[in-house]
Amino acid sequence: MAQLICQNLTLGYDAKIVLSGLNFSVNKGDFLCIIGENGSGKTTLMKTLLGLIQPLDGTITLGDDLRANEIGYLPQQTFVQRDFPASVEEIVLSGCQGRCGLRPFYAKEEKQRAAHNMARMDITDLKKRCYRELSGGQQQRVLLARALCATQKLLLLDEPVSGLDPKVTLELYHLIEHINRHEGISIIMISHDIAAAVKYASHILYVGKTLFFGTKADYLQSDIAARFAPTEGGEPV
């Protein structure tokens, strides 16, 4: 059974419909890239998948032993107040909160998990640093480590590389690819980087006036791919 199945999903805010008639599914180990123009409803879709907003119609079914609180997520923008005092370690550890349930304190196992994920993201030496004093790329890694603490199954990433330099972007993509390939964590990633989407994804979901869902090969055959082709400095890649 698939980990996540969306049937005939309609999303929006209050009465305003943003997207409708959405059908797709994610199996264990898939790498789904969601692409589409600004304002087409990608972030809204992600929030709906996370249960932060209710779908207006249709169903989201979780399967394959995936529970709603086992989804890790990297927000598009984390609005952290300029003066919020929080160390990297505290933030990463807060990703384990879902495992605690009603237990008030973190167990040794959770602390190890946080340490492991910090090592994975190569931020162990930043662990005592204050989050708001880090660079954008470092902050992104901290939030990714937090997301990894929350899940072992499915990771939702909303434009993880926006604002990062090409080198860090590549590193981050490799990290995500590694997590997907070698640890079997399914990935749903929103991205405007079509080249990367085509390179790393196994499936593509295009949202906009027309909808498309299929494997990468299908996508490359479709006419949406032709219209929404990746460009580099204006040149097709």
Place this chain on the structure above:
Amino acid sequence: MTALFDTLADYLRYPFVQHALIVGVLISLCSSILGVTLVLKRFSFIGDGLSHVAFGAMAIAAVAGVTNEMLIVLPVTIICAILLLCTGQNARLKGDASIAMLSVSALAIGYLLMNLFPNSGSVSGDVCTTLFGATSILTLTKTDVWLCVTLSIIVILVFVLLYNKIFAITFDESFAKTTGTRVGIYNLILAAIIAVIIVLAMNLVGSLLISALVIFPALSAMRVCRNFKSVTICSACLSVCCSSLGILISILASTPVGSTIVAVDIAAFAVFSLVGRCRSGR
């Protein structure tokens, strides 16, 4: 100098001074640990708003002739706190507007009631007492002290047990929600204990100065500390020191308790700002 200490030692033998110190320390401890969260959630003014609500409720209790006014004041304040904190981000009225609205309405209605029924209770006698705390902390009864001690211990216990959850929901409420934290319930508990603290603190510094007790230690700690845990601990210690110092000074110099404590808090803030400035300038 020794003469000063002798007088102090003399005073410390009186039970009313001991009571004032115990209550002062406990209340400042509670309000400062919650202050960190409130400041970060942009609810610095909730202390003011709720204390005005408590003031209005006190007036109602006095008019209605209820002898133990806590029976009315505490529930009303808790309900208002919950309404304010739990409407959260998608409320029509933004946090600051709703707090301002609530606080002025409560103040106006309370004062109006006291003027309409001038002979009904003790509160109408001296509005200043309720607003500035006056010297009521030096006239605490044993029951007051016990009530304060019990409620403070409950608040501290709840805070310690929920510490990690409070951090998670303060830092990123959406993320906490997706990991299965029951954000709604914890916000509710938080609102309730905040209301309890505000009502308690009204005895200490009066309703006009509560915000100082809530925000100053947190803001001072945030100048120098860089993570949530150390900010919380630092602000708690600082607040306890400032309040004890303030109470002692006010006894020695016979100044109003509430304003003296706040004055010490302001001085501490200035010192911490300076230290913070020097550190980051390094």
